[in-house]
Amino acid sequence: MRLRRSTTLTGTAATGCLLLLAACGHGPAPTTEDAAPTPVRAAQAPALLPVPHGDGSEVPDDFNGDGHRDLVLDDLVKAESHADDAGIGIVYGSPRGLVPGARQLLTPKKHAAPVDGRLPAVFEAEASCDLDGDGFTDLVVTTDPPYDGQGRPPVPLQLLFGSPSGPTGRAVPLAVPDRARYGNDWPERPVCGDFDGDGAEDLVVHASGGRLSHLRGPFTRKGAPHRAGAPVPSPGEAPTGPAADVNHDGYDDLVVRASAGPGKAALVLGGPDGPTRTGATLPTGVDIALGAFGKGKALDAAVGGPDGTAMRYDLPTAARAALDIPGSTLDTADFDGDGLSELVSSGSGVRVVPGRKAGLTTRAAVTVRPATTGTTRVLTAGDFDGDGLADLVVRICPSDTKDSVEVHRGTTKGLVTPQAAVTFSTSQFLTP
Numbered sequence: 001m002r003l004r005r006s007t008t009l010t011g012t013a014a015t016g017c018l019l020l021l022a023a024c025g026h027g028p029a030p031t032t033e034d035a036a037p038t039p040v041r042a043a044q045a046p047a048l049l050p051v052p053h054g055d056g057s058e059v060p061d062d063f064n065g066d067g068h069r070d071l072v073l074d075d076l077v078k079a080e081s082h083a084d085d086a087g088i089g090i091v092y093g094s095p096r097g098l099v100p101g102a103r104q105l106l107t108p109k110k111h112a113a114p115v116d117g118r119l120p121a122v123f124e125a126e127a128s129c130d131l132d133g134d135g136f137t138d139l140v141v142t143t144d145p146p147y148d149g150q151g152r153p154p155v156p157l158q159l160l161f162g163s164p165s166g167p168t169g170r171a172v173p174l175a176v177p178d179r180a181r182y183g184n185d186w187p188e189r190p191v192c193g194d195f196d197g198d199g200a201e202d203l204v205v206h207a208s209g210g211r212l213s214h215l216r217g218p219f220t221r222k223g224a225p226h227r228a229g230a231p232v233p234s235p236g237e238a239p240t241g242p243a244a245d246v247n248h249d250g251y252d253d254l255v256v257r258a259s260a261g262p263g264k265a266a267l268v269l270g271g272p273d274g275p276t277r278t279g280a281t282l283p284t285g286v287d288i289a290l291g292a293f294g295k296g297k298a299l300d301a302a303v304g305g306p307d308g309t310a311m312r313y314d315l316p317t318a319a320r321a322a323l324d325i326p327g328s329t330l331d332t333a334d335f336d337g338d339g340l341s342e343l344v345s346s347g348s349g350v351r352v353v354p355g356r357k358a359g360l361t362t363r364a365a366v367t368v369r370p371a372t373t374g375t376t377r378v379l380t381a382g383d384f385d386g387d388g389l390a391d392l393v394v395r396i397c398p399s400d401t402k403d404s405v406e407v408h409r410g411t412t413k414g415l416v417t418p419q420a421a422v423t424f425s426t427s428q429f430l431t432p
Contacts, residue, residue: 049101051092053164056135061128061382063162065136068093069384070166071393072139074125076426077403087111088125088141089429090166097385098407100424104166108143113158113171115145126157127241129192129201131219136162140190140203141171155187157205159223172223176205176213180228183208189260193243193252195270200226204239204254204275207231212239212256214274235266235278244290245270246279246299246315253279253316255288255301262286267301267316279316285309291332291341295319295359302343302360304330309345313359325351325362333381333390335410342390342415346378350394352415366415370406371423374398385409391421403427 054066061069073089087107091098108123120143127140139160147153158171176187185208195202200217203225207213212234215225238257246253251270258264265288267279282288285303293300296314303310304327312318323343331344340355350368353360370376379393389410397403406420 047101048103049099051102051104051166052094054136055164058130058135061137062093063090063128063137063139063166064092064164065162066093068095068386069382070137071098071380071384072125072128073379073405073426073429075395076429077397078400079430081400084121085123086429087123088139089426091424092166093384093386095386097391097409098422100422100428103428105429106139106160106167111160111167111170112141112143113173115143115154115173118146120144122156127190127192127203130162131159131192131201131203131217132161132221133200133218134162136164138162139167140174140192142188145173152181152184153186157187157190159219161221172221174203174215175222175224176215177225177228179230180213180215181207182211182213182231187213189239191239191241191243191254193241193254193270195243195252195254195275196272197251197270202274204243206237206239208237210234210237212268212275216274229274232274232276234268234275235281236264239268240265240288242290243270244299246290248298255282255290257288262305265303269316280312280318282312283310286328287330289330289332289343290315291343292334292339292355293332293343293360294340294355294357295321302327302330302332304328304345306347309343311360321359323353323360323362325353325365329378331378331381331392333392333410335381335390335392336412336414337389337410344378344381344392346376346394350376350378350392352392354414368392368394368408368415369418370394370396370404371420372396372398372404374403379405383410395426401427 052066054064056065057067071091076086090104092102122144131138145154157174160167160171187205189206191204202217203215205213211231216227236256236258238260240255243252243254253269265282268275269277269279285305287304289302298314301312309323309327311321327345328347332341343353352366374396384391392408407422409421
């Protein structure tokens with residue numbers, strides 16, 4: 001299972017989770033403010049810094065509650081090509097943005113909950129939100145609990161709760177009540193959001209047979225939801241995050257794919273009873289991004305494929321348009337602070353298409369050119385330095401034992417700076 005992308009959605013409080021990668025090292029422990037100035041190169045990796053302690057915040061992906069967004073890295077380089085995955089990395093934010101020295105490695109040995117006396121071998125980040133409402137973002141991870149193939153499988157999802165020091169404790173298995181399950185599929189593909197509008201973060205997970213489990217927050221520290229009713233009928237099998245309040249009615253909505261792979265999808269609208277209403281049907285595509293791209297009062301959908309991107313403006317009714325740009329991987333964020341979302345399209349390269357009141361156009365698209373060569377992938381977009389402008393995080397991989405992560409900061413003129421503000425390698429997480 002791959003980690004769900006964390007995306008900033010303009011005009012909504014919804015953002016969800018994270019994306020993929022990490023960092024580590026030893027030496028004196030100066031404060032975050034004394035960290036080495038950017039840009040930070042992998043060969044000049046700073047000493048390990050203490051995680052700054054916070055009091056709680058409403059900032060997305062703020063695991064230590066200090067008011068600064070953090071980066072989750074789920075796919076780290078390996079010491080050797082066939083070595084086991086090191087775990088999940090977190091790089092913590094600061095007033096200057098991400099500080100590679102302030103980092104934390106989450107491993108199944110130290111942080112996963114054993115099931116039937118066995119620690120999981122799989123330990124992958126899936127989603128993030130403040131599930132217990134204490135002001136510290138929590139991490140939803142997927143594992144591989146023992147299963148003999150008979151009857152209903154166990155729940156593979158576990159919750160790692162944030163704290164002033166980040167997620168330092170051991171995870172707890174997510175409790176999905178029997179009444180909220182349907183069939184014998186694995187409960188998976190978690191999506192965070194306030195789908196019933198009560199102010200608490202909920203989880204939606206796959207059930208089976210065209211149904212979803214809606215688990216209402218807040219969650220207890222034992223992993224149990226506040227409430228969970230019967231499975232909700234759904235137009236598809238694969239809930240997809242992040243959630244967003246597309247029509248600004250106070251309830252988060254989400255996209256549900258017909259199946260886990262490329263194909264048709266539909267918008268499912270939240271309400272007092274949760275995500276129960278099917279909105280616009282979306283065309284067949286490889287990836288989907290929601291954002292305020294410019295033509296209407298509501299949010300819009302970009303549905304990408306290898307030959308182009310289909311636009312559906314002003315959800316949930318959706319006016320149609322097309323964009324002449326491939327969209328096998330899509331992200332969205334507001335890099336220039338004008339209240340409109342930019343569309344980030346990546347595959348063979350990374351292009352940023354500015355939002356416009358008349359809708360997206362490729363005429364002013366910006367190409368992001370990393371400083372190193374290799375397979376380039378967008379990890380996430382979010383405001384890591386607190387200036388109100390989103391930043392773009394990309395990872396460049398020449399091989400599975402070597403990589404570079406670049407943070408390109410947004411400006412009032414858009415994502416125009418050719419040089420990354422911060423650069424580091426996830427190999428730092430391998431340093432003892």
